[in-house]
Amino acid sequence: MERKNLLYEGTNKRVYETDDPALVIVEYKDDAIAHNGAKKGTITGKGVINNRITNVLMQMLEEQDIPTHFVAQHSEREAVVRRARMIPLKVTVRNVVAGSLSTRVGLPEGTRLKSTILEYRYKNDALGDPLINRYHAFALEICTREELDVMDRYAFRANAILRTFLAQIGIELVDFKMEFGRLPEGSIVLADEISPDTSRLWDMRTGEKLDKDRFRRDLGGAEDAYQEVFRRIVSNIK
Ligand code: 5GP
Numbered sequence: 001m002e003r004k005n006l007l008y009e010g011t012n013k014r015v016y017e018t019d020d021p022a023l024v025i026v027e028y029k030d031d032a033i034a035h036n037g038a039k040k041g042t043i044t045g046k047g048v049i050n051n052r053i054t055n056v057l058m059q060m061l062e063e064q065d066i067p068t069h070f071v072a073q074h075s076e077r078e079a080v081v082r083r084a085r086m087i088p089l090k091v092t093v094r095n096v097v098a099g100s101l102s103t104r105v106g107l108p109e110g111t112r113l114k115s116t117i118l119e120y121r122y123k124n125d126a127l128g129d130p131l132i133n134r135y136h137a138f139a140l141e142i143c144t145r146e147e148l149d150v151m152d153r154y155a156f157r158a159n160a161i162l163r164t165f166l167a168q169i170g171i172e173l174v175d176f177k178m179e180f181g182r183l184p185e186g187s188i189v190l191a192d193e194i195s196p197d198t199s200r201l202w203d204m205r206t207g208e209k210l211d212k213d214r215f216r217r218d219l220g221g222a223e224d225a226y227q228e229v230f231r232r233i234v235s236n237i238k
Contacts, residue, residue, distance in 0.1 A: 001025070001080055011037075012050075012197060018080070022184070023071060026051075027078045032197070034216040036128050043215055043222045047077045049230045050195035055079055056237055057162065057194045064161050066154050069181060069191040084181025084191050087143050088123040091151055093159040094175040098200050099213075101175075110207075118155060123179070150188045151180050158190065166201065169232040171210065174200035196226050 003025050004017040014027040028047035033040050051073070058070035069081040094101055097111035101119075120137060121129040137143055143151070155178055163173040176199035179192035192198070196211040203210055210229050214222040 001074065003078075012047075012193070022083055023080055024083045025074055025078050026081055028054075028193075029077075032212070032215050032222075034212070036125070039216070041215065043212075043226065045223055046197070046226055049226045050193055050197055051077050051079055053195045053230055053233055054193040056233055058190065060165065061158050061161060061190065064157070066158055066161075067187065067189045069189045081191070082183060082189065084183055084189055086179060086181045086191060087147070087151075087188075089137065089142055089151070089179070090121040090123055090129060091155050091178045091180065092119040092121070092175060093117070093155050093178070094119070095159070095163060096172065096174040096200075096202075098174050116156065116159060118152060147182075147188055151178075154178075154180070154188070154190055158194075162194070165236075167204070169236050170204045171229065171232065172202040172204050174202055176200070196229050201229055 001023070002019050004019065006014060007017055007024065008015040011031050011033045012029055014029065016025045016027065018025055028051040030042050030044055030047045032043050032046065055070060055073045058068040062068050062070060069084050071080040071082060074080050094113065094117040096113060097107045098109045102109045120132050120134065122132045122136070122142065123129055134148055137148055138145055158178065159173070166173045176194060178190060178194070180188050181191040183189055199211055200213060201210040202208065209219065210225040212222070214220065214225050
């Protein structure tokens with residue numbers, strides 16, 4: 001598999017064409033942004049860790065009947081994934097109050113939720129990814145009802161699988177964000193990444209944050225936290 005033209009470059013990743021039109025190579029960078037681009041920086045080693053964590057978790061989900069774009073790890077920082085047309089939605093699952101939900105409803109971070117919350121944001125940098133509901137998604141033709149039902153099902157199922165797995169390694173899955181794409185024949189796959197960049201992971205014993213909030217909130221120690229999550233995941237997989 002050879003890397004060809006650069007198709008897309010974002011803050012966290014570059015996507016390259018390959019000699020197979022159905023496959024692309026994703027390269028994970030160490031760059032990080034927060035607060036919709038107002039804060040910029042680097043988390044050294046993040047690209048390698050996020051690539052490996054995402055690949056392990058995607059494989060785990062795939063084995064439990066959630067279709068993903070993942071094909072194979074290509075290098076330390078790269079993965080081969082199926083080419084998909086991305087749906088401009090951020091699907092967030094929440095198990096515990098944190099982040100923007102805490103601000104929106106005025107409850108302290110760490111408040112337990114009686115049931116799991118699913119949220120949608122319309123992915124649009126210029127608008128700051130506004131929160132929308134399912135009626136907006138259909139009316140704005142972001143996706144069909146059938147597609148959203150499939151994404152909801154995959155999101156709840158992924159949450160159950162990941163929450164159970166992470167609890168076994170002493171990590172509480174507070175919330176996480178997913179993005180989905182359409183394969184050429186139209187079926188929905190889980191795409192993008194699942195990593196400490198896109199989730200809130202709290203140490204179950206100490207409550208310590210082991211995710212991107214360390215960078216967003218200038219808490220320090222982001223590199224060590226990402227390494228710790230990686231170490232625990234890998235030691236439990238092999
Ligand atoms: P919140 O809405 O509280 O800011 O984020 C909820 C969850 O989704 C967090 O785990 C957060 O990391 C993830 N998330 C939502 N939007 C983004 C985004 O644009 N970038 C990243 N890295 N994570 C996001």
